[in-house]
Amino acid sequence: FTFYPRRAQDTLSSSLCHLVYPTHLLANFFPFEKLESMESIGVLMMCPMSSYLENELQKRFNPVRFWNFPVFLETHRNSIRAVVGNASTGADAELIDGLPKLEIISSFSVGIDKIDLGKCKEKGIRVTNTPDVLTEDVADLAIGLILALLRRLCECDRYVRSRKWEYGDFQLATKFSGKSVGILGLGRIGTAIAKRAEAFSCPVSYYSRRVKPDLGYKYYPTVVELAQNSDILVVACPLTDETRHIVNRHVMDALGAKGVLINIGRGPHVDEQELVNALTEGRLGGAALDVFEQEPHVPEELFPLENVVLLPHVGSSTVETENAMADLVVANLEAHFAGKSLLTPVV
Amino acid sequence: MESIGVLMMCPMNSYLENELQKRYNLHRFWTCPEKSVFLETHRSSIRAIVGNASVGADAKLIDDLPKLEIISSFSVGVDKIDLGKCKEKGIRVTNTPDVLTEDVADLAIGLILALLRRLCECDRYVRSGKWKYGDFQLTTKFSGKSVGIIGLGRIGAAIAKRAQGFNCPINYFSRTEKPDVGYKYYPTVVELAQNSDILVVACALTDETRHIVNREVMDALGAKGVLINIGRGPHIDEKEMVKALTEGRLGGAGLDVFEQEPHVPEELFGLENVVLLPHVASATVETRTAMADLVMGNLEAHFAGKPLLTQVV
Numbered sequence: 001f002t003f004y005p006r007r008a009q010d011t012l013s014s015s016l017c018h019l020v021y022p023t024h025l026l027a028n029f030f031p032f033e034k035l036e037s038m039e040s041i042g043v044l045m046m047c048p049m050s051s052y053l054e055n056e057l058q059k060r061f062n063p064v065r066f067w068n069f070p071v072f073l074e075t076h077r078n079s080i081r082a083v084v085g086n087a088s089t090g091a092d093a094e095l096i097d098g099l100p101k102l103e104i105i106s107s108f109s110v111g112i113d114k115i116d117l118g119k120c121k122e123k124g125i126r127v128t129n130t131p132d133v134l135t136e137d138v139a140d141l142a143i144g145l146i147l148a149l150l151r152r153l154c155e156c157d158r159y160v161r162s163r164k165w166e167y168g169d170f171q172l173a174t175k176f177s178g179k180s181v182g183i184l185g186l187g188r189i190g191t192a193i194a195k196r197a198e199a200f201s202c203p204v205s206y207y208s209r210r211v212k213p214d215l216g217y218k219y220y221p222t223v224v225e226l227a228q229n230s231d232i233l234v235v236a237c238p239l240t241d242e243t244r245h246i247v248n249r250h251v252m253d254a255l256g257a258k259g260v261l262i263n264i265g266r267g268p269h270v271d272e273q274e275l276v277n278a279l280t281e282g283r284l285g286g287a288a289l290d291v292f293e294q295e296p297h298v299p300e301e302l303f304p305l306e307n308v309v310l311l312p313h314v315g316s317s318t319v320e321t322e323n324a325m326a327d328l329v330v331a332n333l334e335a336h337f338a339g340k341s342l343l344t345p346v347v
Numbered sequence: 348m349e350s351i352g353v354l355m356m357c358p359m360n361s362y363l364e365n366e367l368q369k370r371y372n373l374h375r376f377w378t379c380p381e382k383s384v385f386l387e388t389h390r391s392s393i394r395a396i397v398g399n400a401s402v403g404a405d406a407k408l409i410d411d412l413p414k415l416e417i418i419s420s421f422s423v424g425v426d427k428i429d430l431g432k433c434k435e436k437g438i439r440v441t442n443t444p445d446v447l448t449e450d451v452a453d454l455a456i457g458l459i460l461a462l463l464r465r466l467c468e469c470d471r472y473v474r475s476g477k478w479k480y481g482d483f484q485l486t487t488k489f490s491g492k493s494v495g496i497i498g499l500g501r502i503g504a505a506i507a508k509r510a511q512g513f514n515c516p517i518n519y520f521s522r523t524e525k526p527d528v529g530y531k532y533y534p535t536v537v538e539l540a541q542n543s544d545i546l547v548v549a550c551a552l553t554d555e556t557r558h559i560v561n562r563e564v565m566d567a568l569g570a571k572g573v574l575i576n577i578g579r580g581p582h583i584d585e586k587e588m589v590k591a592l593t594e595g596r597l598g599g600a601g602l603d604v605f606e607q608e609p610h611v612p613e614e615l616f617g618l619e620n621v622v623l624l625p626h627v628a629s630a631t632v633e634t635r636t637a638m639a640d641l642v643m644g645n646l647e648a649h650f651a652g653k654p655l656l657t658q659v660v
Contacts, residue, residue, distance in 0.1 A: 136488070136490035136491070136513075136514070137488055137490070139490075140460060140464065140488070140489045140490050140513060141460075141464060143456070143460065144457070144460035144461065144464055144466050145466075147453060147454075147456065147457035147460060147461075148457065148460075148461060148466050148467075148470070151453065151454060151457055151627070151631070152627075153457050153458075153461050153466065153467065153622070153624065154461075154466065154467045154470040154471075156623075156624045156625055156627055157461070157467040157622055157623055157624060158467075158471075159625055160611055160623040160624065160625050161616045161623060165608075165609040165611070165625040166609050166610070169625060169626075169630070170625045170627055170630065172630050172631055172632045172635060173627065173630060173631050173632075174631050174632055174633065175449070175450055175453070175631040175632075175633040175634060176453045177449035177450070177452075177453050178449065195512055196512045196513060197512075198512065199508055199509045199511060199512025199513075200449075200453060200509060200512070201449070295478075296478040296479050297479070298473055298478070303474045309466070309470055310469075310470055310473040310474060311466065311469045311470060311473065312469055312472055312473050312478040312482060312483045313482075314464070314469055314483055314486065317482075317483065317485050317486060318464070318485055318486050318487050318488040319485045319486075319487060319488075320487065320488040321488060322485060
């Protein structure tokens with residue numbers, strides 16, 4: 001098997017629990033009462049994502065850890081009735097076809113671009129995600145990215161720690177308050193970002209599939225027009241076939257050398273190759289990115305640039321929110337297997 | 348006006364320097380090799396001083412300049428100017444309020460987000476290539492946490508407005524209670540710290556507010572609380588803060604100011620629960636230009652016999 005260590009705590013839990021003890025013996029270590037009918041339900045976890053979630057699944061179901069024992073799948077394919085995926089690993093057509101008893105995919109994320117929804121609809125497989133519980137964290141991060149970029153917070157912190165301040169002041173940065181913010185996608189997250197930007201007296205405009213007149217923000221019918229009329233462009237829509245590379249060269253040129261791009265959506269929303277060119281050639285003012293096309297790979301041309309902020313996909317990565325997301329994943333699975341209504345169904 | 352001597356205390360802004368150069372007889376104090384000789388020679392021609400947050404005008408300097416009429420500070424904080432002496436001698440003092448309020452408030456929120464969400468650590472993590480080997484650890488949420496503000500003046504109120512955008516309940520300590528604002532008032536800083544997840548220093552530095560954040564306050568804030576300083580370094584007992592952080596008694600700190608700038612206690616460099624900025628709260632092109640225009644506007648008004656724009660004394 002290939003062991004992919006993710007977080008230190010997952011490494012510890014995985015190595016102690018799952019390399020040393022077979023999964024069925026582990027059940028005896030947990031004092032919790034398992035629902036008699038559910039503990040034999042095979043739940044395939046696609047990758048390490050949260051040790052809290054793993055523990056909660058362990059208490060109730062029979063989790064199979066894909067990343068530890070991919071070969072296990074052959075033996076267990078008929079017992080797996082649920083898949084738990086996340087933003088990096090979902091369920092493609094091949095996996096779905098390989099699990100004849102699959103009934104539900106519960107994603108530990110709000111974005112479900114890594115799940116073949118068409119295949120799920122075809123086979124009557126339910127899909128759930130984790131909306132709302134992570135909205136605030138992601139919106140907070142969008143504002144954090146804007147401030148870090150415009151005010152050069154990370155550069156400044158580096159400047160102090162390297163003792164350069166003793167030799168001179170840091171250069172002037174640029175103001176955030178009052179700058180125009182253009183949001184691509186005005187769903188839950190986009191709206192939460194807009195609300196926060198308003199507290200900084202920023203005029204808010206947006207592009208969306210449909211106009212939303214009640215919100216009082218200015219609508220632009222194309223992304224290029226939105227970019228032309230915004231100082232700060234924020235990507236906050238779901239990733240679908242239509243929105244792949246929605247931020248392309250035209251959009252970046254429209255944003256221009258004084259404009260900045262913020263991405264808290266998905267890497268493929270932005271034409272990353274064009275982005276790197278635009279930044280290194282000075283045609284785009286700056287970019288603050290939490291997501292990339294080939295995570296965890298980040299184009300190295302970006303590393304020496306001081307007009308970029310680079311984060312390792314941490315939009316919802318707080319203790320509070322990951323626990324809430326895990327609870328939602330488990331609750332959806334429980335509801336499904338108890339024959340009750342799903343809490344947050346997508347399909 | 349070219350014969351009016353204006354003494355600029357330190358390099359602060361080249362746009363301001365150029366504007367002063369055009370209109371007055373500008374003396375750059377930091378370029379004088381023998382300051383006492385300089386003062387001897389020029390004392391009778393200097394009618395104005397331009398200072399900033401780091402260098403102002405103490406009693407001795409004011410006494411050495413018999414023709415001094417006005418001190419125009421390129422800052423909103425005037426703690427480096429001997430206001431008592433100015434009042435005594437009828438010397439006017441101006442500062443740069445309002446134009447920098449938004450930038451400073453923005454930075455306070457930036458410090459909170461950078462600290463709680465470990466933005467600088469995360470950026471370092473990506474640039475060092477570590478992301479290939481594993482995810483960054485979980486951090487802690489900002490939205491909804493209680494924010495306690497010391498000082499609810501222009502800047503404190505602007506911080507409160509922004510924090511409300513993140514659904515944060517707002518508490519404050521101030522010299523006088525402000526019933527109209529709708530935030531919760533605490534009569535002591537310790538009680539404010541006890542009841543806040545995030546404590547922000549946003550008051551003026553005076554004799555009363557020196558070390559207003561002391562050991563007791565930091566203990567009240569505790570291992571889950573964080574401290575944000577966009578005021579002045581001496582607001583916080585820095586030695587105690589370093590101990591509280593290194594001993595884990597204080598959850599974290601986001602600091603733009605220090606007691607002995609540009610010196611920063613090196614014990615802080617190894618900590619990942621601090622964010623350290625080089626006094627940049629008003630350091631944007633837009634705001635420094637506006638501040639410079641205000642300094643110029645005040646000087647012009649004074650020498651033209653018109654009312655000052657932003658008078659402190």
